[in-house]
Amino acid sequence: MIRAFIDREQEMLDAADAIEEGIASGQLQLIPPQPDEDDDTGVTAVEGRLLVRRALARERDPKLRRLKIKQARQGGRPLRCEVCDFDFAQAYGPLGEGYIEVHHVTPLHASGTRSTRLDDLACLCANCHRMCHKNRPGESWRTPDALRALMHTSAPGSAQAASTTAS
Ligand SMILES: [Zn+2]
Ligand SMILES: [Zn+2]
Known part of the structure; x- marks a missing residue:
């Protein structure tokens, strides 16, 4: 349980770092949330967006x-x-x-x-x-x-x- 949380947290931190790097280097433009991505489902949606942005940052x-x-x-x-x-x-x-x-x-x-x-x-x-x-x-x-x-x-x-x- 705790292990899973730690892994997940590290992933989130990595994602945040990647996003910041991407923004700082001008390679990642912020993507406005789309209507179907409203995060009323909580962490999952937020994580999904972070992962998409991390992937896009690396792809660039x-x-x-x-x-x-x-x-x-x-x-x-x-x-x-x-x-x-x-x-x-x-x-x-x-x-x-x-x-x-x-x-x-x-x-x-x-x-x-x-x-x-x-x-x-x-x-x-x-x-x-x-x-x-x-x-x-x-x-x-x-x-x-x-x-x-x-x-x-x-x-x-x-x-x-x-x-x-x-x-
Ligand atoms: Zn892609
Ligand atoms: Zn196409």
């Missing part, structure tokens, strides 16, 4: 981000969301050129501190990134693969509708 390591983007663009490939193919440059022109969010596929709170390989990272649009991190009670974060599968099953005829209305 500029070197990793640069390397991952370089890898994704190898051979002149367009920089797209790995889940939904959204292309910021296509949607926003020069403003979106080179923009993508870089996500840890294995949640950092599950893996702990470790050196990240580029294969552990995924390039995602802001929407898919949020959906990967969205925390629901009893559920862990979903992988980009799981999110892609979920999108295809839950958007009725999304792929079909696109192909039939395109003509």
Whole structure:
């Protein structure tokens, strides 16, 4: 019991440190709480938000981000969301050129501190990134693969509708 509390407290402190570092270095912008994240469920919600922010702070390591983007663009490939193919440059022109969010596929709170390989990272649009991190009670974060599968099953005829209305 006490052991569990201590572990948890250390995790919270680590999260707070990571957030402060992230803010100090300008790499972490504060994300305003979303309506469905109101913490009337207590510690769990707060912890969830802290963990999301800690993950985002780590994900914004500029070197990793640069390397991952370089890898994704190898051979002149367009920089797209790995889940939904959204292309910021296509949607926003020069403003979106080179923009993508870089996500840890294995949640950092599950893996702990470790050196990240580029294969552990995924390039995602802001929407898919949020959906990967969205925390629901009893559920862990979903992988980009799981999110892609979920999108295809839950958007009725999304792929079909696109192909039939395109003509
Ligand atoms: Zn996406
Ligand atoms: Zn992420």
